[in-house]
Amino acid sequence: MDFKSGEELLALCRQENCPVSQIMRLRECTQGEASPQEVEERMSQVWNIMVGSAREPLENSLRSMGGLIGGEAQKLAAHDAQNQGICGPVLEKAITYAMAVLEVNASMGLIVAAPTAGSAGVVPGLLLALQETYDLPDSRMADALFNCGAIGYLAMRNATVAGAVGGCQAEIGVAAAMAASAAVELMGGTPEQCLTAASTVLMNMLGLVCDPVGGLVEYPCQSRNAAGAANALIAAEMALSGIKQLIPLDEMLQTMYRVGRKIPVELRETALGGCAAAPSACRRCSGCNS
Numbered sequence: 001m002d003f004k005s006g007e008e009l010l011a012l013c014r015q016e017n018c019p020v021s022q023i024m025r026l027r028e029c030t031q032g033e034a035s036p037q038e039v040e041e042r043m044s045q046v047w048n049i050m051v052g053s054a055r056e057p058l059e060n061s062l063r064s065m066g067g068l069i070g071g072e073a074q075k076l077a078a079h080d081a082q083n084q085g086i087c088g089p090v091l092e093k094a095i096t097y098a099m100a101v102l103e104v105n106a107s108m109g110l111i112v113a114a115p116t117a118g119s120a121g122v123v124p125g126l127l128l129a130l131q132e133t134y135d136l137p138d139s140r141m142a143d144a145l146f147n148c149g150a151i152g153y154l155a156m157r158n159a160t161v162a163g164a165v166g167g168c169q170a171e172i173g174v175a176a177a178m179a180a181s182a183a184v185e186l187m188g189g190t191p192e193q194c195l196t197a198a199s200t201v202l203m204n205m206l207g208l209v210c211d212p213v214g215g216l217v218e219y220p221c222q223s224r225n226a227a228g229a230a231n232a233l234i235a236a237e238m239a240l241s242g243i244k245q246l247i248p249l250d251e252m253l254q255t256m257y258r259v260g261r262k263i264p265v266e267l268r269e270t271a272l273g274g275c276a277a278a279p280s281a282c283r284r285c286s287g288c289n290s
Contacts, residue, residue, distance in 0.1 A: 001026040006154055006195050006249035013191035020181065020191050021146035024153075028146075043142050046112050050124035053104040053111045054097035064106030066216040068284065073100035090129050091233055095226035098125030102222040115152045115161040118168075118217040119175035121225035123148055126179040126232050130186055144182035151178040151198050151249075158250065159257035163210035163269040166260025168221075172228040173205040173256060177249075179232035180239070189240050197239035199249040201231055202256050209267035211274025214285035220275050 001023060003009045012023045028039045056062070058077050063070035076096040079085055085092040101121035105111045114123040127144050130136060152161070155174040160166045177198035184194045205228070213219045239245075247255070266273030275281055 001030050003027070004157065006198075006253075009150060009154070010191055010195065019143070019147070019185050020150050020194050021143040021185060024146040024150040028149075040142065043145050044138070046145060047138060047141050049110055049112050050101075050114075051128060053101045053109065053120070054124045054128050055100070056109065057100040057103040058096070062103045062107040062109070064103065064216070064218045065108060066106065066214055066218050068213060068216060068218040069106055069222050070103055072222060073097070073103055087230075090126075090133050091230055093129035093132060094126045094229040094233060096125075097128050098122055098225040098229040099222050101125065102218070102225050106216070106218045106222075114148065114178065115155065115174055116163070116171045118163060118212075118221050119161075119171040119225060119228065121222075122172065122175035122228040122232060123179045123182070125225065125229040126183055127186070129229075130183060134186075136186065140186060144186050147182040147185045147194060148178040151181045151195075154249070155253055159253040160260060165268070166257060167208055167263045167268050168210040168224060169202070169205050169208040169256055170260050171210065172221075172224045173202050173208060175225075176205060176228035176232040176235070177201040179229065180235040183232060183236035184239050187236065187240055189236075193239040195249045196243075196245040197232075197235040199245045199247060199252040200235040200238060202249075202252045203245075203247065204231055204235065206256060207259055207263070209263060209274050210269040211267055211276045212269065212271050213276050213281040215271040215276070219281075 029036050057073045061071050073096050080092045098121035101111055101124055105117050105120055111120045114120050131141055155161055160170045161174050163171045180197035180201045181194040184197045
């Protein structure tokens with residue numbers, strides 16, 4: 001059940017007449033040493049950690065180690081509770097939870113890197129929002145996470161998920177691609193539509209730079225997690241409607257990787273350019289030479 005490309009993944013889905021999540025389940029059981037029960041237990045643990053990290057900042061205000069973020073998720077939740085939200089129930093929850101996870105990460109709390117710590121809010125943000133809005137059982141969330149794993153695996157194998165290598169498009173972009181694909185499966189889409197959504201996300205976020213203020217995974221990372229969740233939802237909606245993607249996922253991953261390698265080093269997690277070099281950002285960072 002091993003696959004090395006999106007094309008091979010889709011071929012296995014057709015061969016076995018099953019969704020992306022099931023192929024990834026079978027791969028984990030056949031390629032590793034864990035039993036099917038252990039694989040399921042580990043994924044359940046992953047989901048529980050994700051849910052905890054998405055909800056904790058809404059109950060207890062958290063301040064980041066660098067002091068750049070903290071309390072944003074509570075503000076969004078309060079805004080929505082007053083019926084002032086304009087995004088709709090799924091997106092409102094998704095961006096709130098996505099930003100919450102980054103507050104946990106930046107305050108040294110427990111999160112799941114999905115695929116990285118800096119992009120850890122996108123997947124739980126969107127998936128938890130869908131679960132709550134559509135009353136989905138945890139068993140379906142496990143399906144979603146296996147689907148996410150398939151997309152993340154392809155990105156790590158054939159491109160990169162490191163901001164230092166490919167910019168933020170490789171972190172938030174891949175996280176959003178994972179979330180978009182999983183959302184499509186959760187909402188009844190086909191394996192082809194899952195990969196279409198993932199490719200669309202990467203196209204939409206192509207070229208996004210990594211420019212953390214003060215070299216900290218806080219700002220603008222938190223806002224970009226919210227944007228990644230929104231982008232994933234948009235791409236999932238487009239795919240579910242039947243909109244095709246001209247460029248398949250395999251080609252889009254290669255495109256993202258090539259673009260990332262061409263991004264100047266100042267814009268690849270070095271905090272030497274972009275938002276990190278803005279005067280206001282430098283004034284907040286004692287170690288910067290503004």
